[in-house]
Amino acid sequence: MNVAARGFSLAMRAVGRVSALLPDGRHDPLSGRPGEIGRDIARLDGPAKVSGGIRYTADRVPARLAYAVTVPSSIAKGRITAVDSSRALAAPGVVLVMTHENAPPMKPTGAYSTLRSPVAAAAMTLPIMNTDRVFWHGQPVAVVVAETQEQAEHAARLVEVSYAAEPAVVTMSDEAAHTPAHSVLEESKTVVGAPHAALADAAVVVRGVYTTPPEHHNALELHATVAAWDGDDLTVHDTSQYPYGVKEMLAKKFGLPPERVHVLAPYIGGGFGGKTTAWPHVALTVAAAGLAGRPVKLVLSRAHTFHMTGGRAPTRSRVTLAADTGGRLTAIVHDALSTCTTDEFAEAAIVPSRHLYATPNLAVHQRVARVDRIQNAFFRGPGVTPGSFALESAMDELACRLGLDPLELRLRNEPARDPVSGRRFTSRHLREAYRLGAEAFRWDERSPAPRATRDGHWLVGQGMAAAINPDAVLVAAVRLRLHADGTVTIHSSTNELGAGTSTAQTQAAAQRLGVPMDRIRFLQGDSDVARTRIPGASAATTTLASAIWNARDRLVRELLTLAKGTDSPLAGRRPDEVETRDEGIFTTGGRGETYWRILERAGREHVEVTGRSAVPYQTVKRGTSTYGAHFAEVRVDEDTGEVRVSRWVGAFDGGRIVSPRQAASQMRGGIIQGIGMALMEETLLDERSGRIVNAGLADYHIPTHADVPDIEVRFVDVPDPQTPLGAKGIGELGIVGVAAAIANAIHHATGTRVRDLPITADKLLQHDGRLGVR
Amino acid sequence: MREFAYLRAADVAEAVELAGPQGKYLAGGTNLFDLMREEVERPERVVDISRLPLSAIEPLPGGGLRLGALARNAHVAADDRVRRRYPVLARALLKGASPQLRNRATVGGNLVQRTRCRYFYDLTAACNKREPGAGCDALGGFNRTHAILGASPNCVAVHPSDMCVALAALDATVNLTGPDGERSVPVTGFHLLPGGTPHVETVLRNGDLITSVDLPPERPWHGDYVKVRDRASYAFALVSLAVLLDVRHGRTVAARIALGGVAHKPWRAYSAEEQLVGAAADEAAFDRAAAAAVAEARPLDHNAFKAELARRLVRRTLVELAGQS
Secondary structure (H helix, E strand, O other), X not given: OOHHHHHHHHHHHHHOOHHHOEOOOOOOOOOOOOOOOOOOOOOOOXXXXXXXXXXXXXXXXXXXXXXXXXXXXXXXXEEEEEEEOHXXXXXXXXXXXXXXXXXXXXXXXXXXXXXXXXXXXXXXXXXXXXXXXXXXXXXXXXXXXXXXXXXXXXXXOOOEEEEEEOOOOOOOOOOOEEOOOOEOOEOOEEEEOOXXXXXXXXXXXXXXXXXXXXXXXXXXXXXXXXXXXXXXXXEEEEOOOOHHHHHHXXXXXXXXXXXXXXXXXXXXXXXXXXXXXXXXXXXXXXXXXXXXXXXEEEEOOXXXXXXXXXXXXXXXXXXXXXXXXXXXXXXXEEEEEEEEOOXXXXXXXXXXXXXXXXXXXXXXXXXXXXXXXXXXXXXXXXXXXXXXHHHHHHHHHHHHHHOOOHHHHHHHOOOOOOOOOOOOEOOOOHHHHHHHHXXXXXXXXXXXXXXOEEEOOEEEEEEEEEEEEEOOOOXXXXXXXXXXXXXXXXXXXXXXOOOOHHHHHHHHHHHHHOOOHHHEEEEOOEOOOXXXXXXXXXXXXXXXXXXXXXXXXXXXXXXXXXXXXXXXXXXXXXXXXXXXXXOEEXXXXXXXXXXXXXXXXXXXXXXXXXXXXXXXXXXXXXXXXXXXXXXXXXXXXXXXXXXXXXXXXXXXXXXXXXXXXXXXXXXXXXXXXXXXXXXXXXXXXXXXXXXXXXXXXXXXXXXXXXXXXXXXXXXXXXXXXXXXXXXXXXXXXXXXXXXXXXXXXXXXXXXXXXXXXXXXXXXXXXXXXXXXXX | OOOOEEEEOOOHHHHHHHHOOOOXXXXXXOOHHHHHHOOOOOOOEXXXXXXXXXXXXXXXXOOOEEEEOXXXXXXXXXXXXXXXXXXXXXXXXXXXXXXXXXXXXXXXXXXXXXXOOHHHHOOOOOEOOOOOOOOEOOOOOOOOOOOOOOOEOOEOOOOOOOHHHHHHHHOOEEEEEEOOEEEEEEHHHHEOOOOOOOOOOEOOOOOOEEEEEEEOOOOOOEEEEEEEOOOOOOOOOOEEEEEEEEEEOOEEEEEEEEEEOXXXXXXXXXXXXXXXXXXEOXXXXXXXXXXXXXXXXXXXXXXXXXXXXXXXXXHHHHHHHHHHO
């Protein structure tokens, strides 16, 4: 099977609805048309959110609620030999203690993260709390349920667990490495041309080893589940990015018909991939509620989010670039290693090296090393973000070696087609993003030599990097209801993570239907709207836009059916003869009437249709990605090695921008997270025990306001002719390339190249004796 | 959280009586509550002193300033007398914690705040400070943020305070009331090195209550507080430094150097001070002093950078302060 066909097949296995493809490559009529789409408005849910008007999962307090707290294992691998719950059971307010000895059987499901079982949301196949085995340090080994949160927390410390520990492997090694079946839906190993011969012949070769550490998502909203049984009916509120997947998982685990399980997640306080999969505590809460015979709420503490939810796996990339004297790449070789567990999920750092630059010769190889740690997870641009740190640092090293401006080097290697598949792009305006960003940053004023600018004891430097993120339309559905009172309700199966999805979709729906925004209600996160598949992958905007487009078409058919044989000016009209605008349906000749008139005549209170997203054929057949360019300025204290980011411009090609303010905020958020990744974020492990030693926000640092400069965001804003609305998914694009831009700027400021994230003061101090020696 | 008795004292004498030898005083609660929730601290009785009249900042006869034990960190940092006469203290306070925490945290609480060593917080880890004789998991574990000076094989934790580093440089005095009456202790002798008893962190005993801190009369110091940390705000020091320098006619007549983030207590670098006093205020002397400040450093696996960082900070700060003289 060739690469393109294999990629297509993998993608389709994950997406599942080949029948939904649109082989005619129909263009969205809304693409590029002015209106609500593209209008700069504030987010619609902002006032409610900042005034406490939104109820999040952990805010739910059903009657007779009990509170659950998990007990983490204190070994990384081995067996539980005994659990003594007697002291915990005797503590005030304790309702029950659940362990592997009394937990109900929970049937293992496939792990969602392997993408082989893309419906159930389970993060892992391991039978947590149905086994005496311990698989990682911090694994839940008991759940204590009590009348109050405080009582449960106290009693959880009284559960005495004895173990027979076994030697555990917690760090990544070449010896334990193997090639995974796939790497985020792409091949794990690809060779184009003759890369090693090209290296031997090349005028210039640069080699580097680049590493990124384990990271945790640390969404500010803690993971929470509230479960209530009513006979065999189960209602669960969960902080899930994928309510339908949680429903499927729970139905399987507890042997229930899916229709008896209802999962709700209307609002999420940040997810970043950490809430795409359901971690073991979700099913454990449901099991505990069953044992307790009353509703149970479990909110993972901040420490337990480190222990009981997975983050990004560490990566190590060996990158070799070869070029001719003119700065044209002749080979890219990228060997990457990350960790995984029994549920094999690669943090595929090779991804950007496949797609970013034109090269006649290329070899990428992803490997994974199995470790005794919690399952790793989707995380802010899986693979592509750590991979771009490697590739974009290496490109900067190549530019230095060639004596070429790093932006010019990238322009010389901008491809006309995807370098691996040979496919054309649906659209790619990276050159324009480079131009916009460079102009706003005044890149042309940068001095070419490193260590050329000083401000007191601060060394000042500028760096840049490209960004790329795969783009996709996934599977989702909406229930669209037209009410006789002149309003529209759109109920989406997927949910708002806080990025402004509901605002963007309200804008798009208003223009699609010709109904004012203030009469559209956008409701979210209900598993019962429709069966859906993989959410995430920055795809909400185009996926929901596609589903609403489909709902609009069905609505038109439904309304024309109602009009048939009446005195309506639309009687006898076909769907392809009409358009939706001005709160109704009109022919191109201007004849028509409002939706409300049609409903009134038919005596209907409402009309409801379900719309499903369709994967545009052209986006599968062609390469589709989003692109960007980061331009960063940093200041490095030459004595202490402290780094401060002082200026930032990000310019992005995300197709047409649907809701500019939300889009710019999302890019800023990604850049801020990238600053964290570059300079401070790292889940630290005590390698002797597998213990996470910085399981809290006091020690796991994320940027504060003082760490974040003014960030200027620009968009190319040209519609992609092959996508719904002409838009592309930009959710994760903002973070990609940020760490490299900072590392490159630090090199420009100091002359020191750090290839190991995060770039902390001690690494700069120890790396190069030149720093600080005056 | 465990159950405990909550008592509120009407005056200092009653507070000391209610606390007894095992009680814990509650002031701002910014550290104690966290530790109680984690069950690192498990007091049977908590005596709330937050309503006692100990929050005033008052002049002392002879020119010093008295900081009430319950004066909030934010108030001390904003006090005009502190800002004008003891700027090193105001700067240290403002480089600590966050505005929210500084609004709650008190002078007395800051003095007795406990280490942020993660092994101390993790009940499943071995920690001699939490459980004497249990061992120290930090010693062979992840110890990038730990002590390079004055540590022992029993404990390599550091004191987290910024304020106390400035107080050590200022030679402040801590005033206590205990069952046997009142006494005063120099702040440099208030905190202890870990030795064989890392669980004994200060000279407080038998329910001693801190009532105030006295700042001595000001001198014509040029001073500064500098702090290196892993992000620009709201992080504990990797290394911090309070320096007070009095240079006249090109010679150093007095100098105080205190380091934070390097030891179990705010670390006065006396040998560095000795290198300076009486010598020409020049770069050679500053180099000698900077080297002396870290001459006794004994780094662990992950924190060797701290000695070099401290050396550079001492040197640079002396050069800058001498330039202002």
